[in-house]
Amino acid sequence: MxxxxxxxxxxxxxxxxxxxxxxxxxxxxxxxxxxxxxxxxxxxxxxxxxxxxxxxxxxxxxxxxxxxxxxxxxxxxxxxxxxxxxxSYLITHDPAHLVRMPRRPTRSQRPWLDRHQLRRLLDYVDHAGDPAMRAAVHLWSLCGLRPAEPRQLLISDLGTYEGRMSIGLSYRKAGGADRLTVSPPVEAAIRAAVAGRGRGPVLYNENTGTALSKAIARLRLIRILDAARVPHVTPYGLRAGFITLSLEAGVPERDVMYAAGHSSSAQTAYYDRMRHTIRARAVHELTDWLDLTGTPGVTPMSDVPATLPP
CATH class of the missing domain: 1.10.150 (DNA polymerase; domain 1)
Incomplete structure (x- = not known):
């Protein structure tokens, strides 16, 4: 723009x-x-x-x-x-002071893939013969990058840290630059997308000789999702899945927050589609920890009189 x-x-x-x-x-x-x-x-x-x-x-x-x-x-x-x-003393009264912002849902409504669907997608894209989209899908779903961040990634942004490949993100929405290390599957996908090139974009469109555009990436992702037989999701949906599945896997929320480039844990919680499940699990886990179920002194509901004494 x-x-x-x-x-x-x-x-x-x-x-x-x-x-x-x-x-x-x-x-x-x-x-x-x-x-x-x-x-x-x-x-x-x-x-x-x-x-x-x-x-x-x-x-x-x-x-x-x-x-x-x-x-x-x-x-x-x-x-x-x-x-x-x-x-700035340009006006004496702020006309927008009492204008209320619309109420937004507390949870993201974007579709996302569960762990089995994501494994099917990653397995398919690894063998689909589209190196640029293979790298994009891995960066969205296994690194939690925002939709535009993989397309802005340059070969010069690649590096190493403690023996692992790292990627430099020159600008993140939360502010400032960032550098993330990537897991072996993501590194393999990036190396396949680079294919020996020494400069230029990581996500390379072989038809145009330029960086993969937003429109082309969207069309290719739809075809890949159809071929992999998984629900249609957007790059943001893959990012939401990264956050949700990371928390479900037991990754500390603070670590997920930093990986996703959020400025607060509230943003991370917004994309966590399993938070209701975690809350329900906490109820049962506390009961089990207290060892209340089936223990003496806990009266089964069938033994509670219909009319309780005053």
């Missing part, structure tokens, strides 16, 4: 976006440009917009079928813009 020229931005938007970079800046710029256009259509400006204007925009997005997650993503930079303006 081409980064907008700061000279083309409204002075408030340019000022608010000053500390932001990368995808965060790009997304916020898009939403704030839409907000500016919306204000113009209502005959006002972003400087004179009121809470009513913001609430009307929220209702407009909802009427167009935008879900809670999308509405929240659109409102967040708008709220940030007016908080910045108030703190």
């Amino acid at each position: 081409t980064r907008p020229d700061p000279a083309d931005l409204h002075p408030w938007i340019a000022g608010y976006l000053t500390p932001y970079t990368g995808r965060t800046r790009q997304n916020a710029t898009q939403y704030l440009r839409r907000w500016e256009t919306w204000c113009g259509q209502r005959g006002t400006s972003i400087e004179d917009a009121t809470r009513t204007d913001i609430e009307a925009w929220r209702a407009h997005l909802s009427a167009r079928g935008v879900r809670a997650r999308g509405i929240g993503a659109a409102l967040s930079p708008v709220r940030g813009l007016y908080l910045w303006a108030a703190q």
Whole structure:
């Protein structure tokens, strides 16, 4: 995506976006440009917009079928813009202060693969003859990378750490660069994708001679999922599976949080699709630990009188 020229931005938007970079800046710029256009259509400006204007925009997005997650993503930079303006003494009252964010589900609703389905997928992709997608699937499902991160990975980002292959991620959503070591299956997939090349992208499209694009990766993933006879999932679904299955395997939540590039454990918990199962298991494990089931002094329900004494 081409980064907008700061000279083309409204002075408030340019000022608010000053500390932001990368995808965060790009997304916020898009939403704030839409907000500016919306204000113009209502005959006002972003400087004179009121809470009513913001609430009307929220209702407009909802009427167009935008879900809670999308509405929240659109409102967040708008709220940030007016908080910045108030703190910069450009306005005396923050019109977005009382605008409530839409309630979002506490768990990700994305489909994911269980351990058996994931093993079937990995076994298929290892022999499918598509080295770039083999590496992509392994990086999404066994390293928990975000969808774009494998496509941005360069051969120059590969290295070693304590005898293992490592990958350098120049920018992560949580902030800063990161370096992860990979497991042997992921290393094998990366080496097959690189195939002796000394530079360029790790995920190489042999038809175009360029990095694998988002659209091509999506189409190839659908074909692979169909051929492997597993449910359709997105790269985000594979990432959610990495988080869920890692926690199910007993990996400490703190370690999963760092591997996934989350800034807090709350984000990790959001993608954990087995949290309800863990909670249920805790109930039974405590009962077993206390050795209450079937022990003297614990009255079976069949022996409890229908009417309890006062």
